[in-house]
Amino acid sequence: MPTLAPGQPIPTPADFPVQWSDPKQARLLWTLDKIHFAEPVPPLVASIWGDQVARAFNRTAEMYRLPVRLAFLPVNSYLYTSYRPAGAPPDIVLHAMNWLQRFAPGVVDGLVGKVTAGLTRGYMEQLEPVITDLDNYWSNQWQPELAQHLARWEAFDLEGAAHPSLLAHLEDSLQWLERVWEIHMQLVIPSFLAINLFAELYGELFGRDEADPFGPFRLLQGLDNAFLQAERALWRLSRQALTMPLVCRLVEQEAVERLVPALQQSAEGQVFLVEWQAFLGSYGQRGQLTDGLSEPSWREEPAPLLKSLREYLARPDYDFEAEFHCRVAEREQALVQVQERLNGQPQAVVERFERMLKAAQTAAFLHEEHNFWIDQQAMAQVRRVVLTCGRRLAEAGLLERPEDIFYLVVNEIREAALGQSKADWQAIVRNRQAEEARFSLVTPPPAIGAMPLLPLPDDPFVRSFTRVTGEPLIPAAPGRPVPGKTLYGHAGSPGCVRGRARVVRKLADAGQLQPGEVLVAKATLPPWTPLFAIAAAVVTDVGGVLSHSAIVAREYGIPAVVGVGQATAAIDNGRFIEVNGNTGQVHLL
Secondary structure (H helix, E strand, O other): OOOOOOOOOOOOOOOOOOOOOOOHHHHEEEEEEOOOOOOOOOOHHHHHHHHHHHHHOHHHHHHOOOOEEEEEEEEEOEEEEEEEOOOOHHHHHHHHHHHHOOOOOHHHHHHHHHHHHHHHHHHHHHHHHHHHHHHHHHHHHHHHHHHHHHHHHHHOOOOOOOHHHHHHHHHHHHHHHHHHHHHHHHHHHHHHHHHHHHHHHHHHHHHHOOOOOOHHHOOOOOOOOOOHHHHHHHHHHHHHHHOOOHHHHHHHHHHHHHHHHHHHOOHHHHHHHHHHHHHHHHHOOOOOOOOOOOOOOOOOOOHHHHHHHHHHHHHOOOOHHHHHHHHHHHHHHHHHHHHHHHOOOOOOHHHHHHHHHHHHHHHHHHHHHHHEEEEEHHHHHHHHHHHHHHHHHHHHOOOOOOHHHOOOOOOHHHHHOOOOOOOOHHHHHHHHHHHHHOOOOOOOOOOEEEHHHHHHHHHHHHHHHHHHHHOOOOOOOOOOOOOOEEEEOOOOEEEEEEEEEEEOOHHHHHHHHHOOOOOEOOOOOHHHHHHHOOHHHHHHOOOOOOOHHHHHHHHHHHOOEEEOOHHHHOOOOOOOEEEEEOEEEEEEO
8 A cells, every 4th residue: 555645535445434424534544542442342432432531631631731632433343543633723724734845845844843842842841740740649649539439439339229329320430430531641641751751861871772672661660560469469369279279179170150159168168269259359340451341350250360360370389479579679780780870970960860760660650550540440330330220221121131231322321221212222232233243353444534634743742652552643554564484563571482372362262371372462451461470472463662561571571572563463373483572573483
């Protein structure tokens, strides 16, 4: 496919027709976020992202004076994202600039550079105080407010609520969720910037070390967070099970649906069951994909958790805490080496480095911590509310199953619950499920709409975003073909190992991954974290050096190559591969 000109419509495949509800949508660039939304998204989930989450981002962008706004668009069951410039000149002016670019590129580049510099100064003035004080914002503002919202959800009696109260609670939950996601955006934007700015400062001071591209990120590892705490708790649970022969046998042999009844049959099993339920109570509100809303949590379907527990039991010599302390020691050693390299630098440079290091370390912690409390916990609470409404509608015969409620949007749920419509909700749900099933067999295009009239600026916000996604916000023409038997991606975590590949497309299939195998996936998100204790290495289709896959691989000390693009298609299950996390290469052996 040739490179598309600014404003040119993007061709769409014949098996993926796009119907625009508003002609203005066709003039925007819409990209498929393959980290979060590579799979079809039910209508209710799409509407929450398009309403509550998008509004939260846009209010935060306005507060920080970011020159970008966010919108979501469901197309054929897939959720597309558009980042559009805020306050851009009219299209006629942009077309004129593109025409002038062909004859006087220096003039246009200079003008764009001045505008970009001004916009960057504007948002950095707002963000720099937050970046340098991230720990205070988290400890004294964001985290306490998140705890209040979570406590509200926990305190509400879902099962005992009368019908009107439950509907009112659903409305309240959506309002709370919008505020929770506003906190999410308020902390994520400065966090991404903090890490990227620190990495750039590190490069300015010490240069880029081709032999060790992970220098700045080694200073950000070994920082405890809720996901690592959950893994330690699960590992300790496995150590407890190893002291209980009966429990150990039941965990290893019983299916997940029979495990609890089997444990209840013995005093030993009952003791372990108390600990099992306590773990689920503390850490079980985690979904399987992007968040705790889209898919059943571990509390609902603990099969992935049981798989991880079994793997820990099969490795009696594995010490999770020792592995974590190893990452801490590596960080402390790297810090000593950096301090030696800073000797002789002006005091102002040293102070700036220490200030940015502190901000980046807090940001690295928040990168995972916010996922636990917001993307997982808060979204899982809303899922509980929605499923309770679904059970009421199923009991009334309006839905076949409680889970079908995810194929209605909020207004439809309200109409169905209040009896304001004679619609055949079951038929509506079946039609939408059939559409989802149909398009799940289709490869969605990476972008739809039209190419933007303005190029992306080379500014801190765009650079930090690209380090997470591993690819630009504006898709380019297809890259070079794969030469021979080597796949190329981004170096995500150092090390080089060989092993048998295991392609895992859904967390529900994680049981296929065996210890020592290489996990190959489109992307990994926080619910996949337990798999990193099993895998010898990780390879993903999408993601950059600041993606979840890369960060967690570094915490577990295993190699990772991310953003390969076609790993899940090019690598067959069971094939031996070599993963070189230092160079970003995957060799098919």
